[in-house]
Amino acid sequence: MWEFGARWGFAFVLLTATYNPTEWNYTRWAVDAWETGKPLVVFFGLVLLVGYIIYFRATLRSIGAFGMLLVAALVGSLAWVLYDFGILSLENRSAQVWLGIVAVSVVLGTGLSWSIIRRKLSGQYDMDDVEE
Numbered sequence: 001m002w003e004f005g006a007r008w009g010f011a012f013v014l015l016t017a018t019y020n021p022t023e024w025n026y027t028r029w030a031v032d033a034w035e036t037g038k039p040l041v042v043f044f045g046l047v048l049l050v051g052y053i054i055y056f057r058a059t060l061r062s063i064g065a066f067g068m069l070l071v072a073a074l075v076g077s078l079a080w081v082l083y084d085f086g087i088l089s090l091e092n093r094s095a096q097v098w099l100g101i102v103a104v105s106v107v108l109g110t111g112l113s114w115s116i117i118r119r120k121l122s123g124q125y126d127m128d129d130v131e132e
Contacts (some may be wrong), residue, residue, distance in 0.1 A: 003116050008109030014051045015101045015108075021094035059111025073108045075103040 019027045026048060030041045059068060079099060082088035090096055110117070 004113040007112040008105055010020060010115050011055055011108035011112070012101065012105040014048065014055065015105050018048055018096075020101065021097045058110055062114035063111050067114075068107050068111065071107045072103060079103070098131045127132060 013108060017026055019025050020074075026044060030045065033041055059070075063071070083090060090099075
């Protein structure tokens with residue numbers, strides 16, 4: 001289970017490093033630093049882009065677009081249930097952004113961990129998982 005937690009955690013960090021409702025994110029820093037620090041803005045932007053490419057490519061290869069949509073629908077329906085029971089409030093814009101970050105990070109974490117999840121549920125290995 002820690003494997004999924006680590007992969008989800010890295011996806012969450014990637015998303016929150018890019019944008020979050022606080023002042024501590026790449027997007028806000030890049031706008032402020034563009035005039036004086038273009039090389040650093042471009043460098044860190046490319047580092048984030050590499051992270052997104054790794055996550056999205058692995059997620060698309062493991063669960064596909066339909067699987068991404070299905071996981072997103074599950075997370076969305078859970079948010080709906082929590083809202084319906086009064087546990088979750090959507091009045092605060094910051095809370096909405098954080099909810100979106102958590103939802104997308106769960107989709108990416110699931111995609112990157114799918115082989116592990118599938119192996120634990122079914123007991124079958126994927127071809128990429130077999131050790132030599």
